Structure formats: structure tokens, C-alpha cells
Amino acid sequence: MLTAVLPFTKYIVLYLALCIIIGVLGRRRKLGAWGYFFGSIVLTPIIGLLLLLASDRREPGS
Structure with a gap:
């Protein structure tokens, strides 16, 4: 069961990392x-x- 989840973990981490980067870039938008x-x-x-x-x-100012 655990081996079926582990291959997708790196994609989930990559997905969230990209979302965080986009969020940081959007600070002043x-x-x-x-x-x-x-x-x-x-x-x-x-x-x-x-x-x-x-x-x-x-x-x-906003």
C-alpha cells in the first residue's frame, strides 16, 4: 500500500512548490x-x- 503512494509524493511536492512560488511572485499583484x-x-x-x-x-497604498 505504501509503495503505491510514494511515487506520487514527489509530484505532489513539486505541485505545491510551484503553487508557493506563484504565490510569492503574486505578492504585489x-x-x-x-x-x-x-x-x-x-x-x-x-x-x-x-x-x-x-x-x-x-x-x-492599497
Whole structure:
């Protein structure tokens, strides 16, 4: 049972690492770090990255 789960562990860790990176890159964007992080988890990191690249920067003071 455990050997069936272990091969997928590295993909799950990679997926979450990509989501965290996208969240960190989105800190100063409209949705913020949490928005891009959770968006990347739900919509896949590739879509999250596209959303990040298409979004505007947050205005100073908001």
C-alpha cells in the first residue's frame, strides 16, 4: 500500500512548490499572495502563472 503512494509524493511536492512560488511572485499583484496561491492549487500552476502574468500590479497604498 505504501509503495503505491510514494511515487506520487514527489509530484505532489513539486505541485505545491510551484503553487508557493506563484504565490510569492503574486505578492504585489491585485489578488495578493494568497489569491494566486489558492488559485494555482485549484486551477493548476500553469493557469496560475498565466493569471499572474496577465494581472496588473497593485497600486501603492492599497
